[in-house]
Structures are given as C-alpha cells and as structure tokens.
Amino acid sequence: MRVVEAVLVLVVLATIVAVSARRFRLPAPSLLVAAGVVVGLLPAVPHVEIRPEVVSLVVLPPLLYAAGGDLSWRELHRVWRSVTILALGLVIASAAAVGAVAAAITPMSGPMAFVLGAILASTDPVAVLHTGPGDRPSWRVPAVVSWAGARGVLPLAAALSLLLAAPGRELVITVTAAVIVLTLTVQGFTLSPLVRRAGIATSNDDLLAEEKTADVHMARAALARLDELDDVEAVPPTVSVTLRRALTHRIEEHATPSVEHQTDDAARGEVRRDLIAVEGCELDRLHGTGLIGEGTRRRLQRTLDLEDASLRCD
Structure with a gap:
C-alpha cells in the first residue's frame, strides 16, 4: 500500500x-x-514520515485555533488567577520534574531531557475539551483537575517538530507517544464518569431547562420588538399575526426553536430577520449576565444563524 x-x-x-x-x-x-x-x-x-516544518506550519495552527474557539472567555475570566498559577507555576514545575527524571533514567542528554519535560508539561486543550463531558464541570475540584491532565496531539506535534538531526529525537517521540496513549486511554475514558460521580457536572435535564428558559426570554424580546413595529404600522397585518402566533407558541409551550420557516413574501423575511437580531442581542445579554452557559449560547446562536441564512437565500 x-x-x-x-x-x-x-x-x-x-x-x-x-x-x-x-x-x-x-x-x-x-x-x-x-x-x-x-x-x-x-x-x-x-x-509515514512527516517533516517538522509541516507539523509546525500545517498541523499545529488549526488545532490551537480550534481549541481557542471552544474556550469560554467569561468562565476563564472568573478563574483567571487559578488558571494563571496552574499555567505558569505548575507547568514550569512539571517540566523541571519530567526533565530531571528523564535525564536520570534515560540516555537523553540534559538539554533534550528538559525539552521532553517542556513537551509533556502542559495539558493538551484539544484532548481535554473533547474527553470531558458535554456539560459544564467546575474544574476547581482537585480530584478532577489532577485527572484532567490528558496529553494529546499537541505534545506529539511538538515532538515531531524537533529537527531531524536533534540527538535523542526518536526517544523523545517514543516517550511522548507512550504518555499520550496512556493518558488518553486511562484518563480519557474515565474523566467523564469521574466528573459525574463527583457531582460537579450540570445534568442534561438542567441544560435543557436552561436552553428552554433562554428561548422564552428571546421570544419575549422578539415579541416586544414586534409590538413596537406594530405601533408604527411597519409590519403588514398578516405577517404580524403569523410571527406573533409563532412567538407566543414558543413562550407558552416552551417549544424548541426551529430553523424551519414558512415561505411568505419578502416583508415577512425582512421582519423576521429584524426579530432574529433582537433575539441575538437578548441571547448575548443572558450570557453576559451569567444566566446561561457558553454551550447553551452557542447552540441557540447557531439556530438563529441558520434561520437567518435560510431567509437570506429566499
């Protein structure tokens, strides 16, 4: 092959x-x-041989960008002191410890041993974000924090980016790969049950209730905007009745928002896009005040974006 x-x-x-x-x-x-x-x-x-420059320029940037995109800046700001201590102090201490052990028990040179320590010291955000449960755990619990230190593709990419002529490169890659396999198979498969057993994860029922509550707030904001448009007679009566019925149904029945919409005239599409913008502002307000989490905000924003895109296509 x-x-x-x-x-x-x-x-x-x-x-x-x-x-x-x-x-x-x-x-x-x-x-x-x-x-x-x-x-x-x-x-x-x-x-399969991958050159170091390919890893540095092609593999690493999109992985880091994707991990950064999944990060909730509001929740990070809330715990920035603890994160700073862990990201600096713990990483430096871990790099020194791993380097010292590697230099003592392997044939690596001192500098290359500490390179290995730097590669393995920091937790891989890509691995942790996708091995944890889909809900929002509180990472301040020590047992969970210590068990969430899975290593993944970023340490491996860092090891592969070493110069081909670097002494001890193959041993560094081998040790890194072994640590990745061990942490992702042992810690990866057990992290989600640990979070749930510790009682620090938001249940699916709570997340669903949060999403429905947010949608009711968004529908009420859109209904208030529709009232304003009706007061100045900016909306045709038939369009107003159709939109008002849909918004009222969402409020009274707590119906899940849908991207589907009826195919009416251009006036309805224009008004609905105006209401979508209002709902988006209300969604941002709910998120900014801490009433909903990052996951709920993203799911509802995606629904709004899909409906807005479908209206533009029509």
Whole structure:
C-alpha cells in the first residue's frame, strides 16, 4: 500500500471512529488513539514520515485555533488567577520534574531531557475539551483537575517538530507517544464518569431547562420588538399575526426553536430577520449576565444563524 492510499484509508477510518464516538457518547480522542494503536500494529501499514516544518506550519495552527474557539472567555475570566498559577507555576514545575527524571533514567542528554519535560508539561486543550463531558464541570475540584491532565496531539506535534538531526529525537517521540496513549486511554475514558460521580457536572435535564428558559426570554424580546413595529404600522397585518402566533407558541409551550420557516413574501423575511437580531442581542445579554452557559449560547446562536441564512437565500 502506498503512502497516499494509506493516508486516505486512515482519514476514512478516523472519520468513522469520530462519528461512532459521538453516537455512543465516548471521548473521540481516546477512541481515535485506541484505533490508531491497533492500526499501527498491522504489518501492512507503511511507515509515514512527516517533516517538522509541516507539523509546525500545517498541523499545529488549526488545532490551537480550534481549541481557542471552544474556550469560554467569561468562565476563564472568573478563574483567571487559578488558571494563571496552574499555567505558569505548575507547568514550569512539571517540566523541571519530567526533565530531571528523564535525564536520570534515560540516555537523553540534559538539554533534550528538559525539552521532553517542556513537551509533556502542559495539558493538551484539544484532548481535554473533547474527553470531558458535554456539560459544564467546575474544574476547581482537585480530584478532577489532577485527572484532567490528558496529553494529546499537541505534545506529539511538538515532538515531531524537533529537527531531524536533534540527538535523542526518536526517544523523545517514543516517550511522548507512550504518555499520550496512556493518558488518553486511562484518563480519557474515565474523566467523564469521574466528573459525574463527583457531582460537579450540570445534568442534561438542567441544560435543557436552561436552553428552554433562554428561548422564552428571546421570544419575549422578539415579541416586544414586534409590538413596537406594530405601533408604527411597519409590519403588514398578516405577517404580524403569523410571527406573533409563532412567538407566543414558543413562550407558552416552551417549544424548541426551529430553523424551519414558512415561505411568505419578502416583508415577512425582512421582519423576521429584524426579530432574529433582537433575539441575538437578548441571547448575548443572558450570557453576559451569567444566566446561561457558553454551550447553551452557542447552540441557540447557531439556530438563529441558520434561520437567518435560510431567509437570506429566499
């Protein structure tokens, strides 16, 4: 099997594993690592060599961008002191400890041992964000914090980005890969049950109730805006009746918002887009005041964006 064919097969396999992980509510990084270990043991799989510059310029930037996009800045601001201490003090201490141990028990040179320490010291945000449960745990609980230190693709990418001629490069990659497999299989599969057992995770019922409450607030804000438009006779009566009926249904029945809409004239689409903007502002207000979490805000904002896009297409 040629390298190109092997890469395509691995991409298809990774897609299947990721979809299966979501379907069975398993941590995708842990399942991908387990599948990768199995595939790597197959004799028919060719050796694939990735140059360091490819890793640094192609692999790392999108991973870091995606991890940053999943970060809630409001929740980070709330615990910034603890995060700063962990991100600086704990990482430096961990790098020094790992480097000292590696220098003592492996044939690595001192500098390369501390390079290994720097690679393994920080927790991989991509791995942790996708191995934890879908709800919002309080990461201040010591047991959870200590167990959430999974390493993933970022340490491996950092190890692979070392110069090919660097002494001890292969050993650094081997140790890094071993740590990644160990943390993602052991800690990855047990992190979500630990969070739930510790009683610090928001249940799915609470998240659903939060989402419905937020939608009621958004519908009321849109209804108030529709009242303002009716007062100045800016909306055709038939359009006003249709939109008012839909908003009232959301408030009274706590119905889940939908991206589907009736195909009416351009006036209805224009008014509905005005109301979507009002709902978006109300959603931002609810999030800013702490009444809803980041996950709820993103799900409802996505629904608004999809409806707005469908109205623009019409």
